[in-house]
Each structure stands twice: as structure tokens, then as C-alpha cells.
Amino acid sequence: MDVKNAFLHGELDREIYMVQPKGFEDRAHSDYVCKLKNALYGLKQAPRAWYGKIAEFLVKSNYTMAHAVSSLFVKVRDAKIAVVLVYVDDLIITGDDEAEIRQTKENLSVRFQMKELGELKHFLGLEVDRTEECLFLCQQKYAKELLQKFGMLECKPISTPMEANAKLCAHEGKDLQDGAMYWQLVGSLIYLTLTRPDISYAVGVASRYMQQPKKPHLEAVRRMLRYVKDTINYDLLYKKGDKIKIVGYCDADYAGDHDTRRSTTGYVFMLGSGVVSWCSKRKPTVSLSTTEAEYRAAAMAAQESTWLMQLMKDLHQFTDYAVPLHCDNQSAIRLAENPVFHARTKHVEVHYHFLREKVLREELEMHQIKSECHIADLFTKGLNTTRFQKLREHLNMKSRC
Template sequence: MDVKSAILNGFIVEEVYVRQPPGFESAIFLDRVYKLRKALYGLKQASRAWYARLKSFLLKSGFVMGSIDKTLFLLSRGGDTLIVQIYVDDIIFGGSSHALVSSFAEQMSREFEMSLMGELQFFLGLQIKQGLEGTFVYQAKYTRYILKKFNMGDSKPMTTPMSANTALDADEDGEAVDQKKFRGMIGSLLYLTAIRPDIQFAVCLCAHYQASPRTSHHQVVKRIFRYLKFTPELGLWYSSGSSFSLRGFSDADHAGCRIDRKSTSGTCQLLGTSLVSWSSRKQAIAAPSFLWMKATLSDFGLRFGRIPLLVDSTSAISVAKNPVLHSRTKHIDVRFQFLRDHYEKGDIDLVHVVSTNQLADIFTKPLEFDAFTRLRGELGVTGWRCVYNALIKGEIESQWTVFIALLV
């Protein structure tokens, strides 16, 4: 649902005055100003005032606010649950009971002027296809838009976002390129990483050189666009039959940066077979984000014991489990103290995984085509045509067959 003139629903607590706007001047009090009673668009307090009004209304209606995500609200009634997610004036909601969902829609319509948009199909650039077997989320429309925007629509497609032999550095002797255009390309790609983990590492690596982009950096960014030309329809498939077991993968290319010798850490978390969180960042210390994911999922009533954290370094596991740090391991004291602390608390269970099965590998380094596509598939990045073909072969039950056949 969409709230009409949402900002105007907010009540401001502070005293705010504005000069008399054109067309609303007082012929008697020319030297006076207006005192605002409600928020207006453009006012710094407006968004906060609207959120405060909506939050107050939801809490009075029996909702509970998420402990991690403050824009998440949940309502439990009997054995049913209603979930509400807020993004400024756009609200996504769903529940286990049609009656509960309808009641919420009517309640909101009575309190605010609303537009009910129906089943979720498009949100903030995300395209959503829903069926009984699962949900497919992708950004094909946005991908084609940025390809056209940066004149890459007719470029030669590439099968991977980055060559396995690519090693970027500052390239201070290289030819400088238009910084504004380069930053625009990076910004557009960063938004796309919200649903495309397969380009996360390449985009984040190129983003390091926005201050002084060179031709070598620009060529790598153009290759990412050429990869998108090859795979515009890829997205994430979330199966409704997936279990609720939480797993985490963590990897690092120790001291891989050619400039400051810092490591690039890659992490990803899967809820069953569904990828729900991922990151690729250069940092001195990698603090796994699965603990944040564990706390977030607790708002939905999901409880977990020891979460398996799969790493491909036996020495890292040994150091994290060892209660005594030797002098040779002092340089990694902080990170493994963090891991050991949560290991001893029972939050995580460090498990060794062979390097070929390390899903987080895709977030730490450029890979060859075979390894890249294999890991991409295991992360659940696929195209709706692949889902359709699986339906035809009987690999997925036939409820989606008619639905996706219409797309074809």
C-alpha cells in the first residue's frame, strides 16, 4: 500500500516557522511568519514526524516493533502472524491469514488516505514474481535501464564480471577518466548488488578507486556492464519449501590488496537454501554478520542454537578454538577473540569446508568461469527461464508451470 501525502500526516513537536509563501501572504500582517502545525515536504523533521505518527498508531493497534529493524512491525493473533515493513510512505504487508491481512488494510484506510496496490510485483526497482513454490526477485528492467544510460546496450557480452587475472591498483601513471561518469556507473551498480551477489566483489573493488579513476579501472567497470548484458534476467530464487536452518560462510583473501595489504572479507548467510545476506569488504577485522541475522530472525519467532560457520582454513578454526593465544598469533588477536567468545557462548560452531565448496569465495576474488558459475548457482542466483526449464523437467512441482509459461 501507498500512503497519499504521507508527510502531511506527521505532527511536529518542535516550534517551526516559515515565511509567508507566495499566494498566501496576509495583507494585514506583512511582517509576520506562519507557525507550522503539521509537517511539510522539504522539512527536515517531516520524515521523522511521519514515522512517529505511524509507529504510534501501529503500537496502539497491538503491533510489536522489531528489535533490530525499527521499520519492521509484527502482530500475532491466535496462531496467525501479520508482518508489516515500512519504507517512508510505502508499506509492504502480508500474513498467514487472509482475514488478518484484510482487517489491517481496512484499519489503515480508516486512519490514513491509502492506495492499495494489490499483490507485490514491483518495489524500489525490484521485480517480484510470486507462486506457490516460491518467489523470484530480479532487476531486469533496471539492468536494461543502466545499460542504455551508459551506452553499453550494444556492447559485447562477457560470461564473468571480472577476469580471474585482474589485479587492480591505484595506477597513478594511467590516463585519468571522467570522475563524475565513473562515480555514476559505480553508484548504479551498487544499487544492483542488492539482488545480484554475483557482481558484489567486482563492484566493491572498483568502488575503491572513485577518488581518482583511471582507464584501467574504467575498463573493469565496463566489463561488469558487459556481463550484465549477458545476464540481465538473473535474480534470486526463494523456494517456499526451503528449511529454516541458518548457515554462514566466511572467507578472506589474506592481505590481498596491492595498496595497503589489507584483506578482503566475504561472508554470506543462507536460510535453508535461500541466500538472505552477503557482503564483500576490505577491512582489517572481519566481524561476521550472521549474529545480526540471528537477532533479526528472532523477531519472526525463529530461534537458533549453534549456527554453523563454514570456513576453509583449518588454522583459523584451531586458533579460534584454542583458549591460549601464542605470540605468533597476536596480530590476529582481536578477530579470533571475537570468534572464540561467541564459540564459547554457543552462538556459533566453526566447521571446516573444502575450498571448492566455500560459497563466500565469490566475494573475495575474481574466479574462472566454471568456478564462478558453479558458486553463483549454489547461492541461488538464477534466471526465471531456468526455473521454467526445471518445471518442464519436473524438478519443481507443476504449480508454477502455467504461471511462468505466461511469462515466456
């Protein structure tokens, strides 16, 4: 559902004045200003005022604000659930309590000017498609527009977004005469990673050179577009009936950044058959060993698992289990399970030992996994075609063509 003139519904919690708008000046009192009674479009307080209004309405309708996401509201009645997700002036309403959903839509239409847009198919560039057995999530239209915008719609496709073990450098190659195209390309690809975890690592590497892009960096980004062309029909697939349980994978590429020697951390979490959360990020400091790099990656994944479990609790889903977290480094697993601090771990920042607490409380279970089967490798390094495609299949990314 869409709220008409959403920002005009917000009530201000402080006195705000504005100059008289052109064409509506009071000539007799030209030095007067207007005192606003309600929020107005363009006012920096308007989004907050509108959120306060819609949140107040939903809470009075016996919805509970989720702890994990402040824009998510949940109502449980007779073992059935209704969920409202607020994004500025757009509302997504779902759940299995059809009577409550109908009542909520009626109440919203009475209180605000609403436009019902029907079943969710497009939302902020994301496309949702359903069948009786599964749900597909993609950005196919956005990807086509991206390729067309940068003249790559007829380009030659390629099977991987980045060369195997590619090492880009900040100071090698010629400077680009105009970096604007590079900035636009990388920014557009960052948004595409919302449904394309397979390009997260490559896009993350390209984004490191936004300040002073060079020709090799632009060529690397163009390769990503060629890969997008090759996989434009790929969607994230979520099957109905699969066991709903969070499973995580984490990895680190020790000293993988050629310029700073910082490690790249990657993690991915599966819920049932599909991937729901992923990250590829360069660490802010240098790790002194592979064990430390992997341990830090696992700690970062542990934070994400905590948030995901809280989100599941907010949605009243079963959470009485330890989240399995798969790692391919035995030393990092032993360090997480060992309650005794060793001299070799003194330099590791205290907040990374958050992982150890989670393991000792049995909220998280560390599992050894073979490197060749480790999905998180997709988020930390460039891979050859065979291995890349094999790991991509584990993310349950499928082509419908």
C-alpha cells in the first residue's frame, strides 16, 4: 500500500518557522514568517514526524514494534501472524492472518489516504515472483537498464565477475580522465548486490578505488557488467516447505588487499533453502595471522547471527537452537571454543571475543568445513569458473530460462 501525501500527516514536536512562500506573501506584513502546524515536504523533520505518526497508529492497533528492525510491526493472534513493514510512505503487509490483514488495510484507509497496489511484485527496484512451490527475488529489470545505460547491453558475456586471484592496485595504470562514469557504475552495482550475492566481493573490491580510479579498475568493473549480462536471468530462490533454520558460513582472505595488506571478511547466512544475509568487507586493521583474520571474520558473523535470531524472535519463529557457523580454519575454531586466553591472542581486540562468549553460552556452534565446499569463499576472493559456479549453486541462485 502507498500513503498519499505521507509527510503532510506528521505532527511536529517543536516550533518551526518558514519564510513566506513566493506568490503567497502578505504585503502588509512582508517581514512576518509562517509557523508550521504540521510537517511539510522538504522539511528535514518530516520523515521522522511521519514515522512517529504511523508507528503510533500501528501500536494503538495492537501491533508490536520489532526489536531488530524499528520499521517492522508484528501482531500475533490465535497462533496467526500479521506483519507490516514501513518504508517511508510504502507499506508491505503480509502474514497468515487474513482477517487481521483485511482489518488493518481498512483501518489504514480510514486514518490515512491510501492507495492499494495489490500483490507485491515490484518494490524499490526489486522484483518478486511467486509460484505455488517457491518465491523468486531478483533485479532483472534494473540490471537490463544498467547495461543499457552504460552501453553494455550487447557486450560479450563472461562466466565470472572477477579473474581468479586478481589483485588490483591503487597506483598501477593510467588515471581516468573523468571518474564520474566509474563512480556511477560502482554505485549502481552496489545496489544490484541487494539480490546478487555472487558479485558482492568483486563490487566491494572496485569500491575501494572510488577516490582515484584508474583504467585497470574500470576494466574490472566492465568485466562485472559482462558477467551480469551472462547471468541476467538468475534469481534468488526460496522453496516452500524447507526446514526454517539459520545456518552461517564465514571466511577471511588473509592480507588479501594488495595495497594495505588488510584481510577481506566474508560471511553468508542461509534460512531454509535461500540466502538471507551476506557481506564482503575489508577489515579496518591488519591481522597478524591467518588465525586472527578467520577469528575476526567469525566474530563479525556472530554479530550478524545475533541480529538474525532477534529478528526471528520478533517474527515469532522457533529459535531454540545454536546457530551452526561453518569455518575452514581449525585454529580459529579452537580459539573460539577455548575459554583460556593465550599470549598469542593478547593483541586481538576485546570486542572480537564476543564470539567466544556466544560459543560458551551454546548460542553458536563452530563447525569445520572443507575449503572446497566453503560458500563464504565467494565473498573473499576471486575464483576460477568451475569453483565459482559450484559455490554459486549453494546460494540457490537459479536461472528461470
